[in-house]
Amino acid sequence: MRATGSHDIIFHDTFVPEEALLYKHRPKEVNRFLADGRVYSLEIPAVYLGVAGAARDYAIDFAKNTYSYSLENTIAHASHVQQKIGEIEMLYQTSRRTLYSIAAQVEQNPVIKDQLSEDVSIAKYVICNSAIDIVTKAMQVVGGRSLSETSKLQRLFRDVQCSRFNFFQQNLLHL
Template sequence: MWNPYSPFIQTERQSSLFNITKELSNKVGKRATLTDHYGKFLDDNLRDLKDYNYQSLSLPKALGGENLSLYEFVLLQEKLAEGDASVALSIGWHLGIVMELRDEGLWDEETFNWIGKEIHHNKKIINRAATEPATGSPTRGGIPETTAVRDKTGYILNGRKTFTTMANVLDYYIVSAKMNDLNEVGWFLVENGQNGVKIEETWDSLGMRGTASDDLILSDVHVPHNRLVEHKTPPRKGKVPKGWLLHIPACYLGIAIAARNEAVEFAKNYQPNSLNTTISEVAHIKEKIGKMDLAILNAQYFLFGVADKWDNNPENRTDLGPDLAAVKTIATNNANEVVDLAMRIVGGRSLAKSSNLERHYRDVRAGLHNPPMDDSVLHTLASRAIND
């Protein structure tokens, strides 16, 4: 069978990391139906991730990681998502945030080194908690309604965060809150299990159910001054875009590849008694298979091309924002097209709850609602064209 990854594995290091991820993908893939059924981030999946030290990959080597490049990150995430996209998307937020902290120096060195040791040696998992009911996606610029009121020893946090991926199994939450003393948005490191920290199981999504993106509720949560890890300053001219967000399109391409492989195997083996051959020889089936591969290749070359530019031309990263956004739109829309074609090949049985394609169909839809949204991407591209 055609290997969609072979054109993009360029070094021995990438091959080694990919083969490890392939093993991990196979393991979580065997539980994908259970993950979807229960709508939980399964303990077994978390254990496997930690056993492979997957949570450490984007840390600097000095802290026990592999100093993962963006190109390597999307390569591995795409393969992991082929097994279970909800697992890949979930751990992708953790790895991406670590990459962001590593590359942008958002935290002071002492705090970053401490969290790095927590992640590698104690296998801790972190994620940002930013989305709120009233503000919607933080990418739209909404100011959080979660409050941080200063007292003599630190801050008191109160608020509710939605879409907190892996909420129950996270060890630390990086929480955005409006600070009363500075009139700015600050980011506070909150530990799971602290007094006043509660998870409300609100996640009832159609797709990506295994991300368990429940609500985080903060009720008079006290954090010391040193847990204010970031706060917003006036926007810098030439601000570097978030390259690590390419983990999102990589995950949805992983779903597309899984659906494509399943449909091709079905077509090669299914022979109705009305035909003298399998349906793989039927013209309209061949056309659909060709369209699937075209859509995947189109998105993959764009994804890996932009990631390669990011890694090898750091001086030009400030100019890559529109390209990064465009990758997400192309990849998620192409992935939806591929899953649709796969289901057309397999036919009505693809709608059965026992079919992986039924799960892929629900999961891949979620990509259309991850940031950045298509309308924002088109506006960004148009603005670049007009202002050139």
């Protein structure tokens, strides 16, 4: 896992202003930041969706700023690049809406959290697979230089592959 950037950070006596807190821990209180149920696992696909979003942004920026002499314009004007970016956007927005929809259900009605177990599993599957597809398509937009060791995309590609190992259990759906 070279270059994952996983490091420990320990803060002692660090002041955080009240308005900057996401949550203040209260013993014996159930909250969305503790592993108290399957919904907690929405954080896993959220990470990979973030990786995919970074790849999406990179590919779009690349397409807008890379000039093609044969097109006499940027590659963003090539129909096959527009097609790929459209596919990326569809996958990204669908995954994002899926993630936020389930998270909103829990936030608005925490009592139903345990009833969403199957929905969470499906969302994880869809989002993680879409994240892999998004990064792959972004690499297709950028081309061979995306494989360079100095390319941000090669790092994002390696990172998103980890979603295959942070996946839900394959037998979660009770069919």
